[in-house]
Amino acid sequence: MPILQSATALAAQIEQLYQQHSRQVLATLIRLLGDFDRAEDALQEAFSAALVQWPQTGVPASPVPWLISTGRFKAIDKLRQQQRFVSDGEVVLAQIASEEAGDSFALQMEQQWPDDYLRLVFTCCHPALSLEAQLALTLREVCGLTTEQIARAFLQTPSTIAQRIVRAKQKIKAAAIPYQVPPPQQLAPRLQAVHKVIYLLFNEGYSMPCQQSAPDDGMQQADLAQQAIDLARQLLVLHFDTESCGLLALLLLQHARRQARFTARGELILLADQQRQHWDQAMITEGIRHVETALSSGRIGAYAIQAAIAAVHSESPDSASTDWPQIHALYQLLYRLEPTPVVALNQLVAFSMCHGPAAALMQLAPLLADEHLAQYHLLFAVAADFHRQLGQNGEAINFYRQALALATTNADEQFLQQRLQDLAAK
Structure with missing residues (x-):
């Protein structure tokens, strides 16, 4: 029997359900309703119904199937009311009303959730x-x-x-456009966009400590990174290929550092200064295993190379023992596959670790003139750091100020401000 809760506790639970499962509910509603807008309306209707009904009835034993079923029936009722005004109303109504309801509905939904999620990814x-x-x-x-x-x-x-x-x-x-996972013969060309989506999602979560997420973000930043990892796992189960394997490895190896990347106050800690005993060794072990699989399975792609770079860092007991020549060689290989300014900048950083900041500064001018990097704060932070290491504090301050003006997260802003304060004190 459902257990009744206080209004505050119940509202908190519904909010948590929304944060954790709204995308899952939406993906299934899109399959059932065949339309993004109808599904989004149904999602909101379902959670609104929960806010009204659950204080009287208690939270259902299986709240997610309840939300899906409620959203579906709300959509059916709305279509019946608007049928004469909707061009495809009769057809859609017949289609979605034919879905089996009753006791089997919850089991059916649970069995199809992973597929629904991937269907939605490939449709998008x-x-x-x-x-x-x-x-x-x-x-x-x-x-x-x-x-x-x-x-x-x-x-x-x-x-x-x-x-x-x-x-x-x-x-x-x-x-x-059909709401489906493409057949095997059509899958490979579709993977590039899916990989980029997963990678961008991870970066959004990885870019800042979760306590800095705004309350109205609807999702904690750390959850975004974990969601990307979960999606990468699902994709690899669906279809093995070198890049899917390399992508999962890269995300795991980067996420393994999450506890060491920020102070308790949310201040950024550079890789060289991180306490490596706080890195997640189980995650590193799994990531390295996927790297080895990717590198030994045939054609090597950009994600597999980036994962190999992350693996070199992860296998180094401390910053001083990092194999920078190997990392620089891997960045050179990556640049052949993806000759982008950002990769060139990362390659130059690795070069500086091998040959020193003075040699790196001699190669920096083309990147500073590249319009694609004009709004990229890390370019100016790298330039500033080269000058800082050489004791050229005036030049370093100017570049740090440019980087600060372009920074997009509180952690980056705090780090750059601290660098400026340290230089000003000298």
Whole structure:
């Protein structure tokens, strides 16, 4: 029998259910209702119904199936009321009303949740959509990021992202894009966008300590990173390939450092200064196992190389013993596959660890002139650090100020401000 709770405790539980399971509920509702907007309305209706009914009836033993079933029936009722005004009302109503209800409904939902989630990912990443639309829509609908979070990941305005998401939904509906995982022969070309979505999602969670998440983010940052890892695992189970394996390895090896990356006050700790005994050794072991599998399974991709770089760091007992020549060689290989300015910057940092900051500064000018890095605060932070190491404090201060003006997280801002204070005190 359901247990009645205080209003405060119940509201907190419903909020937790929303944060943890709303994307799961939405994915299944999209399958049942065949439409993004109907499913999103049904999701809100279901949680609204929970807020009204559960104080009287208690929380159901299986709250997620309850929410899905309630959302489905709310959608059916709404369609019946609006049937004459909706062009496809009769067809859709017949389709969604035919889904089996009753005692088997909860079991059926539990069995299909993982597939529903992946169906939604691949629908959002359909090749009929532009890559930018695929990424934005998946991050919004599958992962629950706000338009502001997505805009930050893409370095664009929230209004631009919102318009992109609306157009993507319209395209899916107009083109009747199927809600399904593609057959094996069509799967490989679709994986690139899915990999990028998972990686961007992880980076959003990895970029700051979870206590810095805004209360209205709808999801804690650490949960975003773990959600990306879970999605990468599901993808690898669905279809093994080198890049899926390398991606999972990369996320695991980076996430293994999560307890050592920030102070208790949320201040950023650089890799060289992290207490490595706080790294998650079980996660590192699993990540390295996936790296070895990826590197030995045939063609090596960009994620597998990045995972190999992370593995070199993870296997080093301390910063001083890091095999920087190997890391630099791996970045050179990565640049051949992905000749981007960001990879070039990372390669230059590894080069500086091998040959010193003075030699690295001689190669920095082209990156400082690259318009693609003009808003990338880490470029200016790297330039500042090269000058700082050489005792060129005036130049370092100027570059740190440029980096601070472009920083996007509180942790980065705090770190850069501390660097400026340290230099000003000299």
